[in-house]
């Protein structure tokens with residue numbers, strides 16, 4: 109399992125390693141600089157390298173790299189941007205070593221904030237020499253505010269010169285301008301070929317738009333003690349990898365029958381929304397559930413029978429079509445005959461938010477409280493939850509309830525907008541988890557999964573999944589895994605991983621442009637072939 113930290117957590121891990129464990133800051137820095145320099149030497153023959161440094165320890169890494177590369181036959185040019193009064197003690201130490209080497213003059217640039225960007229850029233442009241490698245060591249995890257003035261100009265010039273000379277761009281630790289927690293860019297940002305990041309990957313490098321700033325992020329071990337990660341506030345973000353997925357999935361019982369592999373009940377679809385029920389049910393079967401029941405309005409019977417004859421259908425009447433007694437009877441039938449068979453329940457895809465939908469949601473939540481059955485709540489069922497303002501949500505939802513909002517639904521659940529939720533996905537996810545107390549799967553180009561104790565970030569998936577019905581597929585995958593016996597937490601985390609990996613398989617075959625949600629089901633089969641164990 110790969111672990112990622114926010115910028116603040118990384119600084120806490122650094123501080124603990126230095127102050128409590130007793131590791132010298134300069135030792136960590138030397139290893140960091142050596143890693144980055146070695147990467148450059150492994151992909152390029154000695155030539156000219158241009159290094160843009162700030163005045164913090166990211167800049168100090170850049171100075172140490174200058175020394176190492178120079179000692180290995182590189183011609184090095186350094187531009188130090190900022191006020192020398194702000195230089196850290198490590199920076200001054202690295203600079204003193206360069207001074208002893210004499211061949212490495214550091215060119216300084218700082219002008220106070222009274223010029224427009226063009227003036228700064230023309231003044232800076234003389235410092236940016238043609239080179240085959242461009243290094244960005246302006247800001248690391250210490251970036252604390254929007255980039256403006258001379259720093260913005262320095263970044264724009266770096267990008268432009270790098271492009272003009274076709275140089276290989278290396279960002280030290282993190283692309284300057286990228287917020288290490290949110291993945292948002294603050295004003296201006298470096299676009300590099302690679303980020304060489306130290307100790308742990310930073311969450312912001314894997315969230316969008318941050319994840320698009322470089323083609324590659326390489327994490328280097330700089331010798332930080334393993335325990336450092338236990339001395340940060342909150343939890344690190346775990347990222348499931350293929351080998352973890354294999355372990356969590358386990359092996360399928362050779363002598364199992366359809367009862368062994370769990371029954372998923374899917375309460376989904378309304379008039380004109382049969383597809384949502386179909387996609388969820390198809391995905392539940394394709395992920396290995398033994399039986400899938402669909403509870404849906406009568407109008408969907410024919411189409412669902414034709415599309416997925418393997419599913420068991422329970423067709424219900426709209427409230428307007430039946431008497432009060434008949435309505436009570438059909439709810440009693442579901443409560444007494446259908447729900448007791450479920451090992452996991454999905455409620456919401458294409459459900460609508462009418463009175464019947466409300467009653468169904470109440471019934472399912474009541475069932476969860478009394479029977480502790482895992483429930484996946486998606487789409488309209490989330491919208492219904494968002495409409496309830498007068499309940500204590502944390503008490504209302506059990507620990508094995510899984511909410512799967514996209515940014516629009518997340519915004520609604522938190523009385524905000526889709527735009528705000530997408531921009532601050534981590535923050536919104538954290539607040540949602542606090543509010544509801546259950547498992548929160550906050551979906552977007554990267555999906556965040558939070559439980560009371562753990563935080564996960566999913567790294568599979570692609571833009572081809574931004575197509576109607578992808579989320580319906582996810583509900584079926586998660587419920588299927590829960591029905592087969594995985595804990596609700598593992599079902600959610602592995603489900604999101606599998607769903608994204610299925611999307612990646614589909615993209616290989618169809619391209620992200622032309623894939624549709626059904627292709628994810630084929631992708632699921634391909635991924636499951638890769639990760640399922642051959643033997644018990």
Ligand SMILES: NC(=O)C1=CN([C@@H]2O[C@H](COP(=O)(O)OP(=O)(O)OC[C@H]3O[C@@H](n4cnc5c(N)ncnc54)[C@H](OP(=O)(O)O)[C@@H]3O)[C@@H](O)[C@H]2O)[C@@H](O)CC1
Pocket residue numbers: 122123126132133134136137138140141162163164165166167169194196246247248249250251252253254255256259280281282306330
């Ligand atoms: N032992 C260690 O600790 C190790 C650390 N390592 C390395 O250190 C890096 C962290 O170093 P760091 O904490 O010094 O912060 P860093 O990223 O250099 O930035 C701070 C400087 O930027 C400035 N500044 C910030 N935002 C700004 C803005 N918008 N516009 C303008 N200025 C702005 C800020 O100025 P101030 O806010 O004080 O005005 C300050 O001068 C880390 O990423 C890794 O590369 C590795 O060597 C491994 C061992």
Ligand SMILES: Nc1ncnc2c1ncn2[C@@H]1O[C@H](COP(=O)(O)OP(=O)(O)O)[C@@H](O)[C@H]1O
Pocket residue numbers: 487513514551552553554555568569570571572573574575576577578579580581582607
């Ligand atoms: N650009 C993307 N990269 C990776 N995954 C994506 C991307 N866009 C969407 N997805 C995934 O596709 C799914 C879309 O879900 P949702 O918006 O609920 O779809 P629908 O409501 O149409 O079923 C989510 O799991 C989301 O994480």
Ligand SMILES: [K+]
Pocket residue numbers: 166244245246247248279280281282283284
């Ligand atoms: K940097």
